[in-house]
Amino acid sequence: xxxxxxxxxxxxxxxxxxxxxxxxxxxxxxxxxxxxxxxxxxxxxxxxxxxxxxxxxxxxxxxxxxxxxxxxxxxxxxxxxxxxxxxxxxxxxxxxxxxxxxxxxxxxxxxxxxxxxxxxxxxxxxxxxxxxxxxxxxxxxxxxxxxxxxxxxxxxxxxxxxxxxxxxxxxxxxxxxxxxxxxxxxxxxxxxxxxxxxxxxxxxxxxxxxxxxxxxxxxxxxxxxxxxxxxxxxxxxxxxxxxxxxxxxxxxxxxxxxxxxxxxxxxxxxxxxxxxxxxxxxxxxxxxxxxxxxxxxxxxxxxxxxxxxxxxxxxxxxxxxxxxxxxxxxxxxxxxxxxxxxxxxxxxxxxxxxxxxxx
Numbered sequence: 001x002x003x004x005x006x007x008x009x010x011x012x013x014x015x016x017x018x019x020x021x022x023x024x025x026x027x028x029x030x031x032x033x034x035x036x037x038x039x040x041x042x043x044x045x046x047x048x049x050x051x052x053x054x055x056x057x058x059x060x061x062x063x064x065x066x067x068x069x070x071x072x073x074x075x076x077x078x079x080x081x082x083x084x085x086x087x088x089x090x091x092x093x094x095x096x097x098x099x100x101x102x103x104x105x106x107x108x109x110x111x112x113x114x115x116x117x118x119x120x121x122x123x124x125x126x127x128x129x130x131x132x133x134x135x136x137x138x139x140x141x142x143x144x145x146x147x148x149x150x151x152x153x154x155x156x157x158x159x160x161x162x163x164x165x166x167x168x169x170x171x172x173x174x175x176x177x178x179x180x181x182x183x184x185x186x187x188x189x190x191x192x193x194x195x196x197x198x199x200x201x202x203x204x205x206x207x208x209x210x211x212x213x214x215x216x217x218x219x220x221x222x223x224x225x226x227x228x229x230x231x232x233x234x235x236x237x238x239x240x241x242x243x244x245x246x247x248x249x250x251x252x253x254x255x256x257x258x259x260x261x262x263x264x265x266x267x268x269x270x271x272x273x274x275x276x277x278x279x280x281x282x283x284x285x286x287x288x289x290x291x292x293x294x295x296x297x298x299x300x301x302x303x304x305x306x307x308x309x310x311x312x313x314x315x316x317x318x319x320x321x322x323x324x325x326x327x328x329x330x331x332x333x334x335x336x337x338x339x340x341x342x343x344x345x346x347x348x349x350x351x352x353x354x355x356x357x358x359x
Contacts, residue, residue: 072207085161104150109148184242185245187221230264241272241274276316
């Protein structure tokens with residue numbers, strides 16, 4: 001496991017101090033020496049990769065090609081500086097997509113924790129060129145800071161600048177009392193497509209609003225429940241697992257892979273709650289027909305079977321508990337815009353809160 005969610009309160013700033021570089025009155029600290037959440041593995045090819053370097057060809061090429069995307073990763077710290085500066089260089093030169101802006105694909109955004117404990121949006125780091133970008137925001141000394149990393153790009157490097165005489169320390173513990181991450185495994189929607197900025201990914205919204213750490217293992221077009229992926233999920237000491245892969249799986253895949261996947265995950269992590277999500281469908285109406293009913297019916301029958309076997313801590317999330325009903329929540333009839341991300345966060349947040357017994 002990485003030095004992240006479980007031990008972030010034990011963060012030792014001495015390495016950050018020892019390696020800091022001062023330029024023009026700004027103390028620059030490399031992100032690798034800052035408290036981070038959302039980074040689940042230490043044995044990675046690159047520091048900010050989401051999966052270990054032991055991933056094999058038993059996992060599809062899409063996962064292997066996007067494991068360096070930093071979706072769900074957050075730098076979290078407290079500082080007595082009067083300003084916070086973020087400087088980052090992306091991995092991929094393609095900064096945007098035809099239906100998702102560069103601010104979401106390759107940008108960062110900053111939140112501060114207010115006295116009431118809630119995280120409030122501060123500003124977004126825009127990026128115009130693959131050589132990198134920089135964002136500077138004024139800061140109230142002593143406030144905790146959360147910086148969301150890019151959703152559909154990786155970072156070659158990221159550094160935080162503070163006043164020359166200022167310090168960095170660990171952020172306050174999560175008010176929820178949950179220190180182990182909620183691990184989301186899914187498709188492009190889980191990955192973050194197509195939020196306008198990183199903090200508006202529904203996974204990140206759920207993390208902020210429940211005040212729980214999250215790990216995002218959404219892989220665009222590639223959440224296909226290979227058995228090896230259940231091993232990687234199980235390697236994470238999680239508080240809860242969320243399975244949301246149906247968009248990327250045909251019926252044959254669902255029939256062949258879902259049950260072995262969830263049984264292996266539960267065998268490796270007995271007692272850890274699991275959320276089983278139906279395929280979200282923006283065209284659903286209350287009481288109306290379901291366009292994607294076959295896969296949902298299979299998963300519902302599996303849920304009922306597992307409950308009948310005595311499984312505990314299993315939560316089922318219906319499609320009509322996810323998206324709204326007016327169709328305004330997407331950019332293309334499938335991928336959520338910011339409205340849709342808010343709707344999904346409401347549904348997934350309720351399911352995770354139920355699984356963790358937070359409400």
